[in-house]
Amino acid sequence: MAETLLRAEGLGKTFSSAGRLFGKSDPGVRAVDDVSFEIARGETLAVVGESGCGKSTLGRLLLRLIEPTSGTVHLDGVNVTELSRRDMRAVRANAQIIFQDPYGSLSPRRRVGEIVGEPFEVFEPSLNRTQRRDKVATLLEQVGLSSAIMDKFPRQFSGGQRQRIGIARAIALNPSFIVADEPVSALDVSVQAQIVNLLQDLQEERGFSYFFVAHDLAVVRHFADRVMVMYLGRVVEIGPKRAIYDTPHHPYTQALLSAAPQPDPHRKTQRIVLKGDVPSPRRIPPGCHFHTRCPLAQDICRVERPPLRSIGDAHQAACHFAVPNPIPLSS
Template sequence: MSVLLDVKKISKTFVDTTLRMGPRRAPVRAVDGVSFQVHRGETLAVVGESGCGKSTLGRLLLHLIEMSEGSVIFDGQDMSALPKEDLRRMRQHMQMVFQDPFGSLSPRRTVADIIAEPMDSFGLSGSRKERREKVARLLEMVGLPASYMDRKPRQFSGGQRQRIGIARAISVDPSFIVADEPVSALDVSIQAQIINLMQDLQRQKGFSFLFIAHDLAVVRHVADRVAVMYLGRIIELGTKDQIYSAPHHPYTEALLSAAPRIDLKAKSNRIILQGDVPSPSNVPSGCAFRTRCPIATDRCAQERPELSQVEPGRAIACHYPQPFPISNQRTGA
């Protein structure tokens, strides 16, 4: 598969600029030198604990927030080098599905106006009649009747609202979609429906996904490859089978060991990490995971491990990578 998105050492540092008495908070390095590629038609899932920088990463890729360092090459073009108007046009090909289906839709607008907003922005709506016909087709594609187009978001459930958000995202035929925990706010009974819908649309239209999530069962169902983040850095990257069958980083092993198991009678080998996640404003020296790692040495405190390929398709940021076999019972196989 050819490369659609090439991310090169991007970083984002948030600085407290509020005016108030007392010392300002230390800068927060939310994303720290992240590099990876997304191929055409694939789903790359990004996983990690809350606060690890997943959502910030997704917004950086779409230039919804400005990066502090690095570059994003989309379809051969360096987005940071584009003039403002060219960057705006590029966004037609890069859309987002947000986590909160209740907060991401304007309560004052009709469903038709919400879905057609990207088309209006890029001059793709056509006449009023054509606009309504396009909205009707999009609603049908996401499993909603066309008669809903004149209603307001408050009249719909969370699952229905997320379908509307998906219709809005695909309305301009993007080639890349960032899905930021798109089912985490939904009932479990609805999550599978939304995931299946997104996969069906991906097969029909061929777009690529960056799928941000913390639910490892969902990730196993949707991902082709998985990137594991910890304190703003990718610490393991590999195919779904590589990650789920034998993670090579001790943090990935701990994440997978905590995933729900199908066989509740099976012996639990859950790994309980010691200590709390360090503050992103005070990241430990060397390896950021060393303060919680069971195999850390003095080298880990002194030298930061770089993300390096250890086998075809797999990269690890660890001085002592090793396979940690994980039972398939833990991850819903």
């Protein structure tokens, strides 16, 4: 395994609303609960899970766009969670983010050249205007745009083009780590493939690592090196892409994969339909978070949290009864 770039340990975030004047105090929403993992240099770790499982929050915790309530993040050996705000700003050159919403992520009143050139103003203030424009032009061409668009406003572009502008901004300072927060889910299907390929090409050229938040399992299968599955703020399974897709151990992963549409209409697969809804993150069940919907749940699941256990080569699952395919996938 290559050198570790990023290490998260026991990362947690509880959002608490301000204490009310009257009435009971609010326990808050535990969006991310004791999450630990590592990302190697040049690797793509994809995070999947349904809406509200904390995957986007986790991405922002890694960059300290949201302050974690507990745990640490080491990037390139530096513990970024204990840096002061000022020191943190210096680290930001090395860790960037690509947003889901290509419309909201570009200020409507700034020109493309100003948006993409902003990182240089912060980190390379000695550059004069012409030098900065040259750099921006190179970046725009690298993401497949014309450098002539520099003086236009974001509203003049399509979603895919805007996403390219956002990518140019993210790679401007040549970071070694990029959080891609569902970078293609807001785009037309025809454009999604182009953007995914662009992200891959850039990774090959520059060798950065992705923390790739997604809910499209097909995109993840194409893109990721390793996959991490989250449910209600916790990691339920993590492992190499092949292991997760071929031999999922956690019943939630199995259900998630069985719900993905099959491109081949003749191949019949058994859908695992989970009972009920995801519990409210305000009232997370004790023990294993998944026990309220799990077909395998036993008494122990209601009391004891299952630790992430190694079940194969770099493959871990958090289930008391983790076995490969305990539910028959075909009947």
